[in-house]
Amino acid sequence: MAVPQKVSEYLDFAPPADVIENPAGLKLVLDVPGACKDGLNINVESGELNLTADTCVKRGDKAVRYKRTFQLSDQIDVQNIKAKLENGVLNLMLPKHEHARVHRVKIEA
Numbered sequence: 001m002a003v004p005q006k007v008s009e010y011l012d013f014a015p016p017a018d019v020i021e022n023p024a025g026l027k028l029v030l031d032v033p034g035a036c037k038d039g040l041n042i043n044v045e046s047g048e049l050n051l052t053a054d055t056c057v058k059r060g061d062k063a064v065r066y067k068r069t070f071q072l073s074d075q076i077d078v079q080n081i082k083a084k085l086e087n088g089v090l091n092l093m094l095p096k097h098e099h100a101r102v103h104r105v106k107i108e109a
Contacts, residue, residue: 010054010065017068023102025076025095032066033057033088040085042092043077047071053090 018029032040032053039054053066072078075096082093 009062009085011059012061012067014068015053015066017070023096025093026036028067028070028090028092028094030068030092031088031092032085032090034064034073035085035088035090037065040083040090042081042083044072044081049081049092049094051090 005013015030015032020027020029029094034057034098035053035054036055041050041052043050047074049067049070051068055064057064057065072094077095077097080095084091
């Protein structure tokens with residue numbers, strides 16, 4: 001008789017996030033302590049940015065997993081989103097399409 005494998009259950013948390021806008025786009029900063037690159041999944045589907053980050057951190061008998069969803073504007077260039085994970089902080093750079101960026105108009109006198 002085979003021993004059944006233990007299925008790991010997760011305790012889901014929505015990590016805090018800062019959203020910073022500048023003329024070139026948005027920057028999302030999320031605290032995801034205990035997350036590692038291999039357990040991180042970021043995808044964009046139907047105008048939503050979905051983030052899940054598995055950790056090895058335990059609360060009781062369950063592993064902690066971070067989950068967040070952000071609704072994206074059509075001004076965001078989803079093909080050029082960049083992510084960087086460092087010391088439990090995830091930085092996402094969401095650039096705007098060129099046509100959506102603020103352009104300064106020169107005034108001639």
